[in-house]
Amino acid sequence: MDPGPDPTPPPEPPPEPTPTEPVISVDRLVVGGAALGHEDSGRVALVRGALPGETVRIRVLRERPRSVDAEVVEVIAASPDRVEPPCPELARGCGGCDLQHAAPAAQRSLKAAIVSDALARSVRAGRFDAVPVEVGPAADPWGYRSTVRGGVDGGRFAFHRHHSDDLLAVADCAVAADPVAEVIRDGRFPDGVDVTIRAGLRTGERLVILDTGAAQDAVVPDGVRVIGGVELSAGQRAWFHEEVAGVRLRISARSFFQSGPSGAEALVDSVRRAVGTLGSSDRLADLYGGVGLFAAFLGAERPIVVERSAASVADARVNLADRDATIVRSAVERWRPSPVNVVVADPARSGLGRDGVRAVAATGAGRVVLISCDAAAMVRDLEMLTASGYRATRIEVLDLFPHTHHVEVVSTLELV
Known part of the structure; x- marks a missing residue:
């Protein structure tokens, strides 16, 4: 029996791309x-x-x-x-995680490829072709962040929308550790202020900083200390503690720290591999030394720590009290270099720059370990260090910020 024409209309062909949708x-x-x-x-x-x-x-x-x-x-x-991005806030427009559409297992290799591509396209292309780029460890993909920064929208903690000044209040954050996420969910803050939520994941201590507000303006869960920028500017101090590889570290409200304790441990291990074993006579300079993270673990006797932040220097004095460390409060670029055997340098995202490279080279260090959080800045620094007589021998890429494009790169250089 002839069933007759199919009543189901044929599927519509996909629309032709327009000039603005190629x-x-x-x-x-x-x-x-x-x-x-x-x-x-x-x-x-x-x-x-x-x-x-x-x-x-x-x-x-x-x-x-x-x-x-x-x-x-x-x-x-x-x-x-x-993969389908699992975070509902991303679908609503949150700009915090720009790589959630890639499987977590693939993100390390994708980031290593970004670094390799940047090296291949350097000003002196080919100079770094023989340097192995190794894929290092990664932080847990979810619930790893011990610090988040954002604004306030309608009394709720808010992240910025992608590449925008507009704010989006979020109900939760999948990459924030539970102690931080609870404050995101339950905290209430005055509109128009910047909010930083910090936690010691292994101590349970939590701290909220209202950069332009006062402590009494916030409502937070029990046990969370709040301090305002007004109080900090007036000289009041606030800090929390974190444990890294069994060592308790003090971290002030405005001191930089890594994405979390497991990320800090992974980075310390990578830097330790790059530095190698230090002898009793080896001198170490920890430049942009922060709260003393590397100096606390690298085993150097009488390390030199150079850091410009007053809060971080105060923390380093506490954290390195038993290390016989020389702690210098100064910008690296203005520091008078001392002769050392090894330099560890962990500059800000913009990298060492010309003056930072000049300071590193002036130490005469036989080995330099450079930590970079931007691949383009890393390449610029490696080129300038090469011009100063160093040769890159090894590069390791760590993924300490899963679901984002941010990289952490540990480069080892030897004086030729």
Whole structure:
């Protein structure tokens, strides 16, 4: 029996891409976390939300003469590393995690590839081809962050939307450790202030800093100390403690620390491998030394710690009280270098820069261990250190901030 015509209409063909929604193939991830591809015209497209090897339809957000910024509209051919981002806040527009669409197991290799690409495209391309780039350890992908910073929207803690000054109040945060996440969920804060939530994950101590407010303006769970920028500026002190590899460290309200204790341990282990065994006569300079994390664990006798932050210097004096350390409060760039055997340098995201490299080289150290949190700054620093007589021998990439494009790179250099 003839069933007659099929009453089901044929599926609609996919819409043809418009001039502002072209289809591209993605080549690689680059510094900053964007995926790079090319339009048919050859113009570079820097795409948010794509992965290497994918074919995607994109929406152009901003045009330049030779490149565009874009976002993914449709994934036509997906990478095997693609996953559905599990965090509902990301779907609402939170800009905190820009790599949740990649499987956690793949993120370390993706970040190592960003570093390798940056090295290959350095000003003196090929200089670092023989330097092995190793994939190091990663922090737990969820609940690892012991510090978060944000604003306030409607009395609730808020992160910024992606590449925007606009705030988005969040009900929770999947990458925040439980003691921090509880404050995000239950805390109430005055609008118009910046809020930093910090916790010692292994001590249970918690601290909230209202950068432009006063302590009485916040409502937080029991046991959480609140201090305002007004009080800090007036000289009041506040800190919490964290334990790293069994060592108790004091961390002041405005002192920098790593993403969490497990991340700090992974970084210390990487730096220890790079430094090697120190003899009793070896001198160590820990530049941009913060609260004394590396000097506390590297086994150097009479280490020199150079740090410009008054809060961090005060912490380092407490944390290194039994290390016979010389702690210098100074910008590294203004420090008068002392002769040492090994330098460990952990500068800010912008890197050492010319003056920092000059200070490192002036120590005459036979080995330099450089910690970088930006691949482009790392390359610039390695080029300048190479010009100062050093040779890179090993690079290890750590993933201490899963689900974001941020990298931590430990580079070992030897004086030639």
